[in-house]
Amino acid sequence: MPRFAANLTKLFTEMPIENRFSAAAEAGFTGAEILFPYDIPAAKLARAAIAAGLEIVLINTPPPNWAGGPRGFAAIPGLEERFRHDFDRALRFARALRARHIHVMAGATQDPAARTTFVENLTWATERAPHASLTIEVINRTDMPGYYLSDFELAAGIIAEIGAPNLGLQFDTYHAQAITGDAMECWRKHAPIIRHVQIAGYPGRHEPAGGEIDYPAFFAALDASGYRGWVSAEYDPEHLTENGLGWLPRG
Numbered sequence: 001m002p003r004f005a006a007n008l009t010k011l012f013t014e015m016p017i018e019n020r021f022s023a024a025a026e027a028g029f030t031g032a033e034i035l036f037p038y039d040i041p042a043a044k045l046a047r048a049a050i051a052a053g054l055e056i057v058l059i060n061t062p063p064p065n066w067a068g069g070p071r072g073f074a075a076i077p078g079l080e081e082r083f084r085h086d087f088d089r090a091l092r093f094a095r096a097l098r099a100r101h102i103h104v105m106a107g108a109t110q111d112p113a114a115r116t117t118f119v120e121n122l123t124w125a126t127e128r129a130p131h132a133s134l135t136i137e138v139i140n141r142t143d144m145p146g147y148y149l150s151d152f153e154l155a156a157g158i159i160a161e162i163g164a165p166n167l168g169l170q171f172d173t174y175h176a177q178a179i180t181g182d183a184m185e186c187w188r189k190h191a192p193i194i195r196h197v198q199i200a201g202y203p204g205r206h207e208p209a210g211g212e213i214d215y216p217a218f219f220a221a222l223d224a225s226g227y228r229g230w231v232s233a234e235y236d237p238e239h240l241t242e243n244g245l246g247w248l249p250r251g
């Protein structure tokens with residue numbers, strides 16, 4: 001079975017962030033991800049993760065805030081300085097948290113120069129942080145209107161063009177199902193460049209059970225493919241987080 005991480009931005013939100021780590025560990029997760037940790041002292045988060053015995057698997061580059069505003073700047077022409085400043089901030093947090101991956105957010109733009117900007121910024125970032133693992137994620141535009149990176153072929157082409165060993169695809173089954181209608185097939189097609197997986201039920205983005213994606217089959221396919229990365233539960237629990245964890249393979 002893959003290793004499972006809890007996305008603590010979405011799961012266990014019934015309690016303060018510092019308590020979510022131990023709740024996740026008790027529930028059977030061995031890793032955690034936090035989308036935007038920037039409002040909380042990194043030392044406090046690191047302590048909570050260590051105390052719970054959880055590895056921090058992923059953080060995102062900063063948008064201005066979680067409640068609203070742009071989602072990253074990496075593909076936005078004219079905002080290169082802003083991107084680089086934010087990337088360095090993400091690096092500092094990732095180091096303090098010992099986070100395995102940094103998800104570099106593209107931002108919302110339809111500018112014709114977006115692809116060039118994205119490639120240049122990502123190239124800069126891969127060279128700036130050769131020891132960090134960077135990901136880009138394809139996100140559907142119904143949930144995130146105008147988001148630049150909403151096409152798997154585009155993402156695969158950009159990763160191939162940059163050709164950096166520390167850049168790969170973050171594969172979110174929910175977005176894959178929304179965009180392609182067949183998350184499993186999309187996974188098969190892009191498996192060689194995937195270094196992080198996120199899961200949720202589709203439709204609804206609730207628990208990964210029922211719905212259009214056959215999760216027992218997906219986990220078996222991950223195992224069969226030799227995938228050694230994390231699978232992170234990134235969904236909006238329908239009720240209390242703990243009451244909806246029947247999908248999580250344990251032991």
Ligand SMILES: O=C(O)[C@@H](O)C(=O)CO
Pocket residue numbers: 035060071103137139172175198234
């Ligand atoms: O799927 C998502 O929405 C996330 O992984 C994310 O990074 C949103 O900011």
Ligand SMILES: [Mg+2]
Pocket residue numbers: 137172198234
């Ligand atoms: Mg995701």
